[in-house]
Amino acid sequence: MKEQKQQKLDIGLLDVKRQDCLEGLKSIEDNSIDLVFTSPPYADQRKGKYDSIPVDEYVDWFVPIAVEIQRALKPSGSFFLNLSPHCEQGEKSTYVMELVIAIRDQAKLRYMDELVWYKSANPRKWDHRLKNAWEPIYQFAKERPYINHANIKIPTESAFVNKRGYSSYTSVTGNVGGYHEITDQGIGFTIPDNVLYFPSALLVKDKFEHPAKFPLELAEFFVRGFCPEGGTVLDPFMGSGMVGLAALQYGRKCFGFDTEQRFVDMAYERVNSYRKPPESPKKGTVDIFATESA
Numbered sequence: 324m325k326e327q328k329q330q331k332l333d334i335g336l337l338d339v340k341r342q343d344c345l346e347g348l349k350s351i352e353d354n355s356i357d358l359v360f361t362s363p364p365y366a367d368q369r370k371g372k373y374d375s376i377p378v379d380e381y382v383d384w385f386v387p388i389a390v391e392i393q394r395a396l397k398p399s400g401s402f403f404l405n406l407s408p409h410c411e412q413g414e415k416s417t418y419v420m421e422l423v424i425a426i427r428d429q430a431k432l433r434y435m436d437e438l439v440w441y442k443s444a445n446p447r448k449w450d451h452r453l454k455n456a457w458e459p460i461y462q463f464a465k466e467r468p469y470i471n472h473a474n475i476k477i478p479t480e481s482a483f484v485n486k487r488g489y490s491s492y493t494s495v496t497g498n499v500g501g502y503h504e505i506t507d508q509g510i511g512f513t514i515p516d517n518v519l520y521f522p523s524a525l526l527v528k529d530k531f532e533h534p535a536k537f538p539l540e541l542a543e544f545f546v547r548g549f550c551p552e553g554g555t556v557l558d559p560f561m562g563s564g565m566v567g568l569a570a571l572q573y574g575r576k577c578f579g580f581d582t583e584q585r586f587v588d589m590a591y592e593r594v595n596s597y598r599k600p601p602e603s604p605k606k607g608t609v610d611i612f613a614t615e616s617a
Contacts, residue, residue, distance in 0.1 A: 326474050326547060332571045332594055339567060339579040339590045344559035347580040348391035356395045356578075357469065357554035360545045360566055362405035362537060363388075366418055378411075378418045382425050388559060389430035393465065395557065401468040401549045402432060405440065405537065407458040413451075423461055432463035436517060440541065443522040460519070468549065475548035476512040519544065536562070542569035550575050564590025568597055 340347055363385065366378045376384050392402055404426075408416040427434045438460040462468070521541040546569045550556055554575050558566035561579030567590050570577035581587050 324473065325476065326471075326552070326573060328572045329574050332568075332597065333574070334571070334591070334594055336571050336574070336576045337567050337579075337591065337594055338577070339561050339564070339581065339587050341582065341584050341587045342580045343582055344580040345388050345391065347578075348388065348395060348559060351391070351395040351557065351578065353394055354397050355555060356392075356557045357397055357400050357575075358545060358550035359392055359396065359400070359402040359557045359559070360405075360542060361403075361558045361560050362562070363560045365406065365409065366416070378416055381418045382422050385422055386425050386429050389426045389432065389463075392557075392559070393430045393432050396432075396465055398466045399469040400464065401435070401545075402463040403438075403545055403549070404461045404463070405458060406461070410452075419459070426461075426463060430463075432465065434461070435464050435468060436462040438462065439518040440537075441518060441520045441522070442537075457518075469551055471548055471551065472514045475515055475544060477515050478511075479513045480508075480510050537565060539565050539569060542566045543572065546570050546573050546575060561590050562586055564593040568593050572597075 364375055366376050366381045389402075396402060406419050406422070408419045410416070423434060426432055440458045440460050441456060442458060443456055519541065521538045521544070523538065542565045546556060546566075550570070550573075552574065556566060556570040556575050556577045558577070558579045561567060561581045563586065564579075567577045567579055571594055579590060581590070
């Protein structure tokens with residue numbers, strides 16, 4: 324069954340330090356982290372809010388951090404990186420693409436997937452470019468990463484039910500493996516696709532001021548799906564503390580770093596001030612993951 328949130332958060336599971344993340348990461352034990360989810364400072368963005376890294380220095384700055392993440396990550400762990408390029412002089416920057424390749428080649432992490440975080444489009448003037456409504460989230464891992472499908476399942480009216488085998492020739496496409504030939508469809512659950520719908524409008528209920536927040540629900544998704552019960556989460560750029568709160572809601576330990584004391588304090592205040600009762604399971608659906616092990 325889908326894991327429920329903790330009735331009361333254990334602040335003892337949170338360890339956020341005021342420290343440069345590269346130095347802080349060196350204190351993390353080898354092969355000890357189940358999930359890294361982070362959104363580092365974007366290159367040349369929000370210079371008045373926090374330290375910003377120039378585009379031409381970004382890859383060299385981040386690769387040593389990725390090397391430490393690789394060392395700390397468990398063989399079954401995942402590293403999710405939320406980083407979106409900006410436009411300069413009418414052209415999209417390519418530094419994020421270059422970084423993804425560098426993480427694979429220099430930090431020796433496997434490039435597993437690219438997810439789309441649909442966050443909704445911001446108003447903009449009419450020009451040669453469409454509204455930007457999404458940001459990429461890149462997944463890296465050492466080996467085959469852990470995933471708990473039951474914890475991130477979503478309701479659907481088109482679940483495959485009454486399965487009658489494993490492969491079939493389908494007359495519709497002419498291919499082997501036609502599921503419609505060997506199953507029926509009904510109300511149930513399915514695993515989500517790699518387009519994650521967590522609009523930035525979810526942030527309206529958040530009272531903590533930070534220049535680069537993401538919705539709590541986004542962090543919760545990765546904690547539920549990619550960190551086992553009793554596991555450990557890391558956010559090298561803790562910021563407003565969303566990842567820490569998401570981790571503690573599900574009883575995971577969380578490490579984090581930030582160079583500014585006000586954001587370290589914010590992470591602890593966020594956890595201390597948050598109260599939410601356990602969610603009730605939805606009724607009237609067939610849970611196709613009910614017997615699936617985590």
